[in-house]
Amino acid sequence: MSDTVVLRGATLIDGTDREPIAHAVLAVRGETIVATGEGEIPEGARILDCSGKTIMPGLVSNHAHVGLVDGADVGPGHYTRPNILRQLAQYEAYGVTTVTSLGLNGALFCELRDEMHAGKHPGADLFGVDRGVGVPNGAPPEAMFPLGNDQLFRPRTPAEARAAVREMADRRTDFVKLWLDDFAGALPVKMSPAIYEAVIDEAHARGVRVAAHIHDLEDARAVARAGVDLIAHGVRDAPVDEAFVRLLEANGTWYVPTLALDESTFAYAERPVWTADLFTQHALQPALRARFDDPAWRARTLHEPKSAAARASLATNLRNLKTLHDAGISIGFGADSGGTPLRVPGVSEHRELALMVEAGLTPLQAIRMATRHAAALLQLGDRGVLAPGKRADFIVLDADPSHTIANTKAISAVWHRGRPVRGPIETFVP
Template sequence: MPQESEALASTEARGRSVFDLVISRAHVFDGRRSLAGLYDVAIDGGEIASVSAEPLRGRQEVEAAGGWVVPGLIDTHIHFYDVRAVSGPQSMRVFEEDELPGRLGLFLDHGITTIKSVGDPTDGILNTRAAIAAGVLRGPRLLATGCGITGRDGHPATTVFSGNPWARERFTGEVDNVQQMRDLVHHLADRKVDAIKLLSEGACAHSGGPAYLWRNPAFPDGVELERLPLALLRAGIETGHERGLRVTVHTTQQAAAREAIEAGADGLEHGVTVEPLTDHSLIELMVEHGTTYTPTLWIDDAHPDARGNLKKAAEAGVHVVLGSDTFSGRGLFGANTLEEAELMAAAGMTPTQVLTAATSGAARQCVRPDLGTVAPGKRADLLVLNADPTADIGNLRDLSVVILNGRLVTDTR
């Protein structure tokens, strides 16, 4: 909404006597910048109705007392289902009944109001999305790609799922040729996924591409793989775009990153992690194409060049977004996202840059302009903090209230 329209909407809203909910006397980070002074933020239904310097009245009120209101955080890269525990129908049911509800709640308890799953079993994650939307499950807004698409015997099929064939068939989509790629993307689009994720680094053994050693802290000895053939990469991106879906690509090397961007990828998952980012023209290409860069330091900080590469990209004006690559078995859902934000700051991003990456920037990557901004007409996903996150990103941990779709879902006051 243009600035003048936002101001008009706010003025009209102030004419109302009572709102559903009002957060009073708060500093505001609106998703891009801090607003000067103190504001009342009014909510009607699931939307923000007003951001007013004048006091407002609400049927329900949250006194911020000079604290901070920021948009709910968005983690654009998570893996929700437990890849170690889920190995058949019975273990899937046990996970969904015993573990899934509590893990969803952890995100809200840490201020993450939207998560994007980028490689979970398609049926399971879409059923979970529907249950959250219907109010059957308490959890953050869930966006999902369904399975990640890779080449035959690529990552994560032969790395993470090498000993788990049942999960391999469901968490990953392995394709051998262009037609299979197009068919799978169409199938996922028909299932109403929110985006498509391709994995560039890993393909069929006979692709003829240059082999390399895939490394990850969980696989210190490395696994030799080949990149997804260019024809398949292009087919996946083109088909996703034909269906109106954003397509992001898993990369770790400069060559793969360039190939993905030139093929039309909208974003890079991980970006460049296993080597220094020395190709300045690649950075310029990212800026020119508006490519989003998701550094996933929570998992990739073990690579010595990951922080420096992020700093170079951010300083050049690349659209950086927060995505932790959090998964079951390490750390804690929700807390891992906050650690990602702190690692991004440690890499050299300012707290304001990190906050933008976790709110309006992440919303842009998810093609959800209704999220990530504190302004009239936007979705009322909001956090109330006791301390200034623009001074210290660690203050995201000093959380008192979480509001999702206009309703208090966490209140520690």
């Protein structure tokens, strides 16, 4: 009997510039796609009738976190094997088959990353930053991110910064991350140019790319001039200008807007319809669900100044994404999920897709950002599109998202490494 499985009859969104293919064939052998589109069905293949369904690539996140949160709490004690594997399982159940944990990782990270690459555990494949480089008495703020001693470097001199980069490079970090800004004026200091220039120079000397946490346009401009490879958040204080566009274009700098980050600050208190649907509710651990159901927490959150600031940041971020997309800048995908309890793994990625469309992208453009482009940012040529020779990481949907982006939530099954690993969301328990 053939070891090939053919999914037949679905609409295929392959992650490329092609329009969706109706009544398509997707053939899988082992972990690999062997035929797509209008291809012939291999003789003896096992056939699965997917008529009425849509198949799209698994989502690839360029900016997430693992091991920082458990329930409604943040703390260094959560960076454990069971908690991280639980979160990676949740990402996978929500169709995010590859995750980049962009910093604040403990000593366990490298070991788990290698195990996930080898497929030893259920859950999303794992890439990321080792620890990352922050600022003494600055970003990331200790009150927001209580961390263990093995989760962050805070160098005081360029020499210390270079040593931190070398240590991370020796552990084969996928990126180096730096936190440049002062969190919209909430912190007393920013990272000095001497430090971030040393980080970028040393990382590039070791063949490692650098991601930067920013909020404001001038900080983004400064770090892009210094040669950073990835701006890991959208510019949220001012409209981007032509000079900034030209700078990113000339340097080949990637840009990840993380729109859902600011929305999460107020959304669960405001309670739009999507926060109450089964797709969201099945992602919430009991302690977090209790917090969201607490009227006092909701009232307090909605009246906090940070909620108004987040609304303004989101509006600016949306406009800037459209400007940069239209200018042809390389844009990746991520929601900074897992960074705080409000940024719920899996849910945040689907909110990011919805917000990209709200910004003015078409659903297919948003899907390409979250699949092909996100894989290209990670320099992964084996995933992100559905084509012969690629990994069979894909989502089977009960509805077509090519015109209505909310249909990415209609998950019937998730296939990872060539086999079905998850079913409908209502069967998932966080």
